[in-house]
Amino acid sequence: MSRRTNSRIAQSKRGRLTRRDLLARAAGVVGAAATAPVAGQQSIDTTRRPGRGPNGLDQRSPFVTPRRDPSSTSSRTPLQDLRGTITPADLHFERHHGGVPEIDPGRYELLVHGMVDRPTVFNLADLQRFPATSRTCFLECSGNLRRGGPETPPQMVCGLTSQTEWTGVMLSALFAEVGADPDATWFLAEGQDAAVMTRSIPTEKAFDDAMVVYAQNGDALMPGNGYPARLLLPGWEGNASVKWLRRIELADQPFMTREETSKYTDPLGDGTVRQFSFVMDARSIITDPAYPRVIEPGWHEIRGLAWSGRGRITNVEVSVDGGDSWEQAALQGPVLPKAHVRFRHPWNWTGGPAEIMSRATDETGYVQPTWETLRAARGPNTRYHQNPITSWTITGGGRVLFGSERLQA
Amino acid sequence: MLAASVPAATAQPPSTGTQGTFGLGRAATTAEIEALDIDVRPDGWGLPPGRGNAADGARVWERTCRVCHGPEGKGGTTAPVVGRAPNGRPPTVGNFWPYATTLYDYINRAMPRNAPGTLTSDQVYGVVAWILVRNEIIPDDAEMNAETLPQVVMPARARFVPDDRRGGREVR
Numbered sequence: 001m002s003r004r005t006n007s008r009i010a011q012s013k014r015g016r017l018t019r020r021d022l023l024a025r026a027a028g029v030v031g032a033a034a035t036a037p038v039a040g041q042q043s044i045d046t047t048r049r050p051g052r053g054p055n056g057l058d059q060r061s062p063f064v065t066p067r068r069d070p071s072s073t074s075s076r077t078p079l080q081d082l083r084g085t086i087t088p089a090d091l092h093f094e095r096h097h098g099g100v101p102e103i104d105p106g107r108y109e110l111l112v113h114g115m116v117d118r119p120t121v122f123n124l125a126d127l128q129r130f131p132a133t134s135r136t137c138f139l140e141c142s143g144n145l146r147r148g149g150p151e152t153p154p155q156m157v158c159g160l161t162s163q164t165e166w167t168g169v170m171l172s173a174l175f176a177e178v179g180a181d182p183d184a185t186w187f188l189a190e191g192q193d194a195a196v197m198t199r200s201i202p203t204e205k206a207f208d209d210a211m212v213v214y215a216q217n218g219d220a221l222m223p224g225n226g227y228p229a230r231l232l233l234p235g236w237e238g239n240a241s242v243k244w245l246r247r248i249e250l251a252d253q254p255f256m257t258r259e260e261t262s263k264y265t266d267p268l269g270d271g272t273v274r275q276f277s278f279v280m281d282a283r284s285i286i287t288d289p290a291y292p293r294v295i296e297p298g299w300h301e302i303r304g305l306a307w308s309g310r311g312r313i314t315n316v317e318v319s320v321d322g323g324d325s326w327e328q329a330a331l332q333g334p335v336l337p338k339a340h341v342r343f344r345h346p347w348n349w350t351g352g353p354a355e356i357m358s359r360a361t362d363e364t365g366y367v368q369p370t371w372e373t374l375r376a377a378r379g380p381n382t383r384y385h386q387n388p389i390t391s392w393t394i395t396g397g398g399r400v401l402f403g404s405e406r407l408q409a
Numbered sequence: 410m411l412a413a414s415v416p417a418a419t420a421q422p423p424s425t426g427t428q429g430t431f432g433l434g435r436a437a438t439t440a441e442i443e444a445l446d447i448d449v450r451p452d453g454w455g456l457p458p459g460r461g462n463a464a465d466g467a468r469v470w471e472r473t474c475r476v477c478h479g480p481e482g483k484g485g486t487t488a489p490v491v492g493r494a495p496n497g498r499p500p501t502v503g504n505f506w507p508y509a510t511t512l513y514d515y516i517n518r519a520m521p522r523n524a525p526g527t528l529t530s531d532q533v534y535g536v537v538a539w540i541l542v543r544n545e546i547i548p549d550d551a552e553m554n555a556e557t558l559p560q561v562v563m564p565a566r567a568r569f570v571p572d573d574r575r576g577g578r579e580v581r
Binding site for chain 1: 436442446450498515
C-alpha cells in the first residue's frame, strides 16, 4: 500500500509491511479480479505519474466530444449538451448561402457609402479603434424549427440558435463618422461570401442597437460566424446579421434583395406575404431531460433556455402533465434583453407516462403560443418565425421522446 | 456582471475633429465604389448598360444553368424557377417574386453557384428574359435592359405587405 493511503492499518504498522499489505499488492492496483473495484481508485491512478504540461491552446478532454450537426447549408448547436448560456464559439450554429470565405484580415475593408457626406473605407484596425461595446445576446435563424419525429433531440428541433458575448462598434458610431444623411431610412448590408449576401435594414435599427462586431466571446470571430467582422442586429432574424461584412449603402428605400423577397418572408393564410418580419418572438425549449436520455424515477431538474428578440424574458412556466397545469420555473440571473436565459425547475418523476413542456413570456406581455395558435394565425404555408411550445414525453420505461404529436400539420 | 444594457449614443471623442468625428477610415475612391456597388433596386437604379432577350438567355441556360435548374427551369436538383401555380406552391419566380429587378441583382451577384459573378451584363439580361418568358410574364421576343426591366410588373407584387404587427400579446 502507498504511504499516502490513509488507513488505520498503515498507521498502526508504520514502516513495516503486513500480511494484509502483501495480499493487497498481489491483487493489483487496478481491476483486481477477485475483489470489487476499490472506491476512489481512479482518484488514485491519476496520481501515479505527472500529467501533461501547459500548452499554447487547450483542447477538450478526449471524453468530451460535443458536435454541431452539419448539413449542406447549416450546422446545429448541441443544445442538449450545454448547461450555461454562452455557446462555445466552435459550437455556434452556422447558416451559409455560399459557404465560408477565407478572408485575410490585413486586407479586409468595409465600405460605407450612399446617402452619406463622406464615403469611407474602414479596415479592421479602424473598426477596432472606435469606442468598443460588448453585448451578450442570442442569434437565431428564423427558420429554426424542424418538426421531427419522437427521436429528435433539441439540437435537431431548434439548434439554429446560439449565444455569444459580442464585442464591436455601434453602427451609429460608424454612421456618425461618415456623416449619414438624416433622410436615409434604409441601408443595404452586403457580405463578401460567394452568395454576396444582401439585406435591407431600416436605419432605425442602426440608431438603436445595431453593431459591427469583430469579437466572439472575447476572441476573433470564427470563420463560420463571419470572421473578421459582421453585422449584428440583436433580436432580429439571423440572416439579417450579415456575415463577412464588406459594404453598407445608405438609401431612402429598401433594395428588395432575394433574401427579403422570395426567402425569409411569410406567406399567410389570407394570401398576403408578410415582408420584413425581423424580430424573433419569445420562445423556450426544455433541453434536459430530452431525447435521447433515459431517466429513472426520482428527482430531476428540468432545464432549458428561453429567449425573446423583443427584450427580456419575464417568466417561464413548466408543465409536467402535458399542459394541464403550469408552475413558475426559476430563471438564472442576470436576465438580459434579447438573450438566452437558463430556466430550471425541480420535478419528482414518480414513474408512469408523463409529458413536460415549457412556455415563455417576455416583457411585452407576449406569451409563447401553441402550434395550433400559431398555425391558426399564419395559415399552413409559412416556414419562418415558428416558435411553438414543444414538449418531451416520458415513457413508463423512462425514455424521453420529442412530443412530435404536438406539432402535427 | 455583464453589461445589461447597451449605450444608445456613441461616446464623444476627447477633442472634436471634423463634426465630432474620430478621423478614422479613409475616403473611398469612385473606382472602388463602382467595383462594389453592384446592387439593383426596384426603380432600376444600379442596372448597368447591356441587353438580352430569351433567345440570348437560352444559350446561357443550356451551358450554365440547366445543370441545376433543369432544361425548362423546373425538375432540376434545386428549387424551380418556373411555375405559375396560383397558390404559390411551389414558390417560383413566376408566382412568388415581387420584383423582376431582383432577378438581375441575384443572378448577377450569386449565380451560377459554382462561379458566381462571372456572367456578363448581356448574359444576365438574357437569362432574366428567358426566365420571365418561361413564366409567361413578358412576350417571347421582349428585350430586357436597364429601361425595360424595371417596368415589368410581377404577378406576386401585390401580395407582399410589410410587417404591420403592433407587438404586445397578439399572435399574428
